[in-house]
Amino acid sequence: MYSTVPMVTVLALMALMPLLSGAVDIHQVRQLAAKNNVTCVLVFGDSSVDPGNNNRLLTPMKGNFPPYGQDFFDRRPTGRFTNGKLATDFIAEAIGYTKIIPAFLDPNLKPIYLPHGVSFASAASGYDDLTANLSNVLPVSKQLEYLKHYKLHLSRLVGAKKAQNIVRNAIFVLSMGTNDFLQNYYLEPTRPKQFTVDQYQNFLASRMFEDIKEMNRLGATRVVVVGVPPLGCIPLVKTLTGQNTCVESYNQAALSFNAKIKEKLAILKKTIGIKDAYVDCYGVIQNAINNPKNLVSTNRIRETLRFLGLMETSKGCCGSGTIEYGDTCRGMTTCADPSKYAFWDAVHPTEKMYRIIADRAIQSLNEALID
Template sequence: MSSATYKILLPISIMVLWMCCIKASRELQENEEIPALMAFGDSILDTGNNNDLISVLKCNFPPYGMDFIGGKPTGRFCDGKVLTDLIAEGLGIKETVPAYLDPNLQSKDLPTGVCFASGGSGLDTLTSSLTSVISMSDQLKNFKEYIGKLKGVVGEEGANKTISNSLFLLSAGNNDIAIIYLDTPSRAFQYDVPTYTSLLVSWTSTFIKDLYGLGVRKIGVLSTLPLGCLPIIRTLHGGPMRFCGDNANRAAQLFNSKLLAEVNSLNSSLPQAKIVYVDVYNPLLDLIKNPVKSGFRVPERSCCGTGLFEAVILCNQLTPFTCDNVSEFVFWDSAHPSERAYRTMTPPILQDLKKSFS
């Protein structure tokens, strides 16, 4: 190489190296923006916290997990990944989010987030009591314990930074309305729908304020699903034609509208907090009403269960029917969407979250 050529190439090489460093720095900043994801609430987000509970609401057995990594049942209420995993994956945090109570959880998993949600849980203390799962208050206790463990891994300053910059997801209200209010007489005798939904929103607000008091600043609050169109509600309340249950959907819509208003109020009253209402009701309802548009064929029945089996929430090892092609089904079991349904719903959710927390 001639001296002249060297003199020409050296500045170019320095420029390329500088540009690579700038790009790497930007990527690091983007990753640091949302370094971890945490999840609280119910089965829409649970990644396996119920596995060792004495409760009927667990699913760490086939056919659950048939489309998960390695075909392994992990306690996710789905054939594959749930929203917790898909949102973490879409934000570039990690491919799956482990359950906090997973006995195989490792210290290295803590800085990028864990899941505290428990399938069957709810905002009403009666909900988790009747379903024998982890209450919201106990999920909060687990989070406080997690903070202590995180400090042991990254130090107090690192833990505080992780908590303030991480995204926290909350999904609650589904079981309170669908199980406790509609199918048990206790709350329906005590409260009318407007009063009960207001109570649920009040409990949501208290939980968010508790998180805020622990240093949390970025929260995504999920709406309920269109509960009346779940296969189990169709079977129990939809009549011979299994129509969507209007009462359940109206209660869900009322709760969601009040929840949105409370989220807006909290954004005004909690300094430095950014709380986002995440609509899952309408995206899922659109899949149910217009399945062909997204490549689905069966919007009203579940893949692993049919007939009388859709009168119970979960599939089990004795269920005599599991569909041949789950990708055609909006619902995996009688109460939970399939992974493909979740994946179809996730892109607009990710877009909103990225826009809100950028």
């Protein structure tokens, strides 16, 4: 008897199977990390990896109020734009040195935590400095300046030689790019007058290239870059464009940009010998979004979905789920079970989705950086 499940569905399931089968062996990850002297995780980027640096900035781009953080420790809103942990928190926990990655600008950050990793990321930032400047947040250039401050503090704490070793063996994570398109290119007039979409992608990829070269000059030898998600499937984008389905032109821009990221990483590997890994955030989220629509024809597929746990992928958990994020999510009611949602607000993933992304990132680390 021939299967009635479409081939695209089978392929999607195959792509998800490592995540669904619990393929990430934490014990193995920690063994490999120890074997290869991985010391900590140092993070750069936007709201996808900002644990609260923006709390210290004069910017409206903050998430340090309820309902953000309702599933975090003590139900505490930290500045993370989700209900609980970020993907970088899960990555650090898997490696084994800390349960969360703190914000470098957190006034309560104790020096003893510095060797275990920090985040310099700033919500609403991007590879383009203009993107950060539009919201008065930290551009990558400023995040790299704080990396220098981090190294000085670390040297005072553990000595120059050990501090150098910690940075050299750290995993540097870069996660940004979404705001460059959604809050800059597609919203503001400056860049579209200067660049076509393709040219702007090249500009962003070149900025990333230079950022990683600067990180390498500051000691980085291992870099993980997270690709941009399917921009056209973000609930807010669908709402603003009046579409019920993903906006194909936005998704195509994301796919094209991600391809250019991978090209630049290949060049960096050849020219400066940096070890790198690429995390296919686009594919992970796209699979989660598509599967509930496509995978409803058999009991086996329903069981797979229950294991994954994501039943609502078209809107967020906060408020209506179609337009609220950041300050407009403040004090709003939320869905009964965020673990069934891919999106927490109209822009950002839930803790559940971040865990899935982290699993993919850890697999990439095993393959490209550690193993």
